[in-house]
Amino acid sequence: xxxxxxxxxxxxxxxxxxxxxxxxxxxxxxxxxxxxxxxxxxxxxxxxxxxxxxxxxxxxxxxxxxxxxxxxxxxxxxxxxxxxxxxxxxxxxxxxxxxxxxxxxxxxxxxxxxxxxxxxxxxxxxxxxxxxxxxxxxxxxxxxxxxxxxxxxxxxxxxxxxxxxxxxxxxxxxxxxxxxxxxxxxxxxxxxxxxxxxxxxxxxxxxxxxxxxxxxxxxxxxxxxxxxxxxxxxxxxxxxxxxxxxx
Numbered sequence: 001x002x003x004x005x006x007x008x009x010x011x012x013x014x015x016x017x018x019x020x021x022x023x024x025x026x027x028x029x030x031x032x033x034x035x036x037x038x039x040x041x042x043x044x045x046x047x048x049x050x051x052x053x054x055x056x057x058x059x060x061x062x063x064x065x066x067x068x069x070x071x072x073x074x075x076x077x078x079x080x081x082x083x084x085x086x087x088x089x090x091x092x093x094x095x096x097x098x099x100x101x102x103x104x105x106x107x108x109x110x111x112x113x114x115x116x117x118x119x120x121x122x123x124x125x126x127x128x129x130x131x132x133x134x135x136x137x138x139x140x141x142x143x144x145x146x147x148x149x150x151x152x153x154x155x156x157x158x159x160x161x162x163x164x165x166x167x168x169x170x171x172x173x174x175x176x177x178x179x180x181x182x183x184x185x186x187x188x189x190x191x192x193x194x195x196x197x198x199x200x201x202x203x204x205x206x207x208x209x210x211x212x213x214x215x216x217x218x219x220x221x222x223x224x225x226x227x228x229x230x231x232x233x234x235x236x237x238x239x240x241x242x243x244x245x246x247x
């Protein structure tokens with residue numbers, strides 16, 4: 001390194017100072033990045049919760065630049081902030097999702113259970129049965145499952161060529177026709193009491209049990225609209241001037 005003269009001038013008010021000279025390359029200047037956009041998703045209450053906690057941020061939550069999209073068929077509410085700013089536009093999406101445990105039971109899904117396996121599952125999920133004694137009895141019945149399958153094979157053919165070829169079966173078992181569950185249907189929501197029926201699917205000599213609940217299916221439709229309406233009302237209470245658009 002060649003010797004170079006360096007002159008440093010101090011103002012009159014500075015009587016003493018320290019000058020530090022470092023050798024080597026300066027640190028690389030970090031590139032300027034675009035702003036991080038808000039992109040959040042959660043359960044159906046997410047947009048209202050975000051709005052409640054960020055309402056004091058007048059730049060982020062400006063009612064004249066914010067809107068809400070409601071998709072009832074998709075069970076979804078989307079809060080859009082800073083809608084006219086491509087760099088800062090953000091979204092908070094809330095979805096109404098079926099609870100994991102409800103899906104695990106396989107109600108109305110066509111899921112087949114082997115009786116002994118279903119009995120063990122009921123035993124480990126006793127918390128979702130409002131009647132403990134009924135749960136224990138049902139577990140015992142499933143683990144000692146007995147069924148009589150009456151099969152009927154019918155074949156007919158007429159002189160005209162018309163024919164009939166059918167196979168039918170009837171299952172008679174030791175388990176009750178239905179039982180009661182107290183279980184959340186949607187994530188983040190309170191438990192609902194539903195009646196669940198057994199449906200036996202016959203495959204040769206094997207019987208697979210399916211869980212069916214017409215009442216739960218009707219309840220899902222009713223709850224979906226009620227829950228979405230509650231969230232819309234809450235958003236209106238928090239920010240009355242925000243546009244809410246049904247899709």
